[in-house]
Amino acid sequence: MPEHSYTAEGTDFQNLLSMGFSESEAARLTHMRDHVTEQTEYRELLQESRRLGFIRWLIDHDRISH
Template sequence: MPDYSYTTESPDFQRLLSMGFSETEAAQLVHMKDHVTEQTEYRELLQESRRLDFMRWLIEHDRISR
């Protein structure tokens, strides 16, 4: 399991502990919160890349004009 020691000082981590989450659960939730934006941006880039590939295919196969 990854080390989440950097999260123990965050207010989110402390709030999760006060809500009854274990240290491991709180650390994982804070880690996920910190990295969800990166995953969203990656998915958006991947979708855009697929759209462009499809447009390229349409043009190459004379299904659409430039």
């Protein structure tokens, strides 16, 4: 993962440092927190795509009618 620079004023970053995390660890955790919603949305889209693909397969193979 590329290194990200976070300002020294970042409260969350400073809290992590005060809890004993290294600067690198604190930066990674802050980055992960900031991007977790993007990952959640991607997983939901992937699940929906798989569901639709399965329904399409059921219809194509006359397992259900539309």
